[in-house]
Amino acid sequence: MSGRSLLTHLIEPRDWRAALADGAVRPPSLASAGFVHLSAPDQVHLPAQALYPGRRDLVLLVIDPARLRDPVRVEPGVPADPGGRLFPHLYGPLPVSAVVAAVPYRPPAAPVLPDPDDAPGRALAFYAALPVRRAVGVGDVPGGVAVLDPDVPHSRDNNRLVLADPVDAATIEATAGEVAGNAGWPHQAAALLWPEAADVAADLARRGWEVEELQLMARRAAPLPGGERAEVVDQREVHELWNRSWRAGLPETGPQLDRVVAQLIGRERLNDRVLAVHDVAVREEGRVVAAGQLRVDGATAAVESVLTDPGSRGRGHGDAVLARLLGIAAGAGCDLVVLEAAADDWPRHWYARRGFRTVGTSWSVGRPA
Incomplete structure (x- = not known):
């Protein structure tokens, strides 16, 4: 649990995904009452019980107050809480760039709220x-x-x-x-x-x-030079590269290999339902030979699936892909970009040379x- 003065906001998963596309959380209370209902970490169970009794599929947004542009006032709940408790109210939309984590809210388990830094x-x-x-x-x-x-x-x-x-x-x-x-x-x-x-x-x-x-590796979302060669693409344009990569690395053969690869490619659409996914690619003679993905979740983004066809390596395509992904993260208001790299494989050294x-x-x- 964080020792810092954090704020929280409970939200439906679909509303959080919509906010990632819009850039801010704008609940109905913003229009009707002029503010967004927030809670201190030790208060969040009160709106959960009052508004979402029995629900365990909600998302709890972890908010850094220092990143809010509009004033926060501590006031009685609406309607006033019978216990006389006061709640923080944000008098303006909640920017997604102020959300340092979006964690599942599954009571009675206590959510872990990471510090912004x-x-x-x-x-x-x-x-x-x-x-x-x-x-x-x-x-x-x-x-x-x-x-x-x-x-x-x-x-x-x-x-x-x-x-x-x-x-x-x-x-x-x-x-x-x-x-x-x-x-x-x-x-x-x-x-x-x-x-x-x-x-x-x-x-x-x-x-x-x-x-x-x-x-687990991380760096600031500041962009690197050279991302112009990588373009943002529809994810389907990367499928053939993924197909070639999975087939080269899996032990299965024949129809079983076809089923496994189809599932591994098909699963990727599930990510964009809950956070903002951006796929970028580099082409040679019109063919995608390098690609990568950025998954944006508030102020945190994750780099995934950076790969280059073996025959196209050594031409700087990976650098172009990573630079474009970092530029997207910075443009989305992220301050932190993370990734997972196998401890016993060379990519972690490649990422380390690029600031991770x-x-x-x-x-x-x-x-x-």
């Missing part, structure tokens, strides 16, 4: 929130939740345990086995998103799990069901 906390909040917010089904498990999407069962990202609180390897193994069996997953998988999870990951490796250490620094670690673990 806490890059590791904001990165972990992003990677813990996105799987939950885009999931078809979410269930509570020890240490976090299980996310499910039966339309893409071969995607581990969409069908796994997302664990933000410490839990031991035996519990993870038992929980993953039970959930995978009930859901019919072809795998068991989990993301370990709490600090100091290395010992648990090592224990799972001894139990036969595949374990990947991921470096390692701010934390997470772990991805899995095995066949």
Whole structure:
């Protein structure tokens, strides 16, 4: 929990997605009463109980008051709270650039609210929130939740345990086995998103799990030069590049490979339903040979899927893609750009030379069901 004076706002997922496109949250109260209802972190349960009883699918916006342009006044609720409590009211729209995290609100679990200048906390909040917010089904498990999407069962990202609180390897193994069996997953998988999870990951490796250490990296959203060669494209224009990349890296063959690749490509549309997705590409003779994606969620953005065809490497295409993505992030009002990079692979060094620094670690673990 943050020690800083944060503010919060509960919002429907669809309204947050609309605000990302508009640039600001403009609830009906802004027109009717002249302000946006906000809460201190220890008050948010009151509007939740009054306006959304029993709901566990809402998004809690974590707001840095220093980024608000309009005045905030602490006043009685509307209607006045019978307990006499006062609430912060923002007399103007809530800019999305003031939202440093958008976390799932799933009472009675206490949401973790990262500080605006806490890059590791904001990165972990992003990677813990996105799987939950885009999931078809979410269930509570020890240490976090299980996310499910039966339309893409071969995607581990969409069908796994997302664990933000410490839990031991035996519990993870038992929980993953039970959930995978009930859901019919072809795998068991989990993301370990709490600090100091290395010992648990090592224990799972001894139990036969595949374990990947991921470096959480971050930098300011200031643009780099050279992004002019990369263009913003409709995501469908990148599908063939993704298709070639997945087919080169997966062990499956024949019809099974076709099914897996189709699901991995098809799952990507789910992200744009909950946050703002921007795809950029570089072409050679009209053919997309390099691409990358930016996922914008308020003041935080994440770089994903930067890749270049093997035959087109060494020509600066990756730099052009990254520069364009950082420019989009800056233009959207983001102050922080994050990414995940495999700890044992070369891209993390490539990103480090371009201003990204390692701010934390997470772990991805899995095995066949």
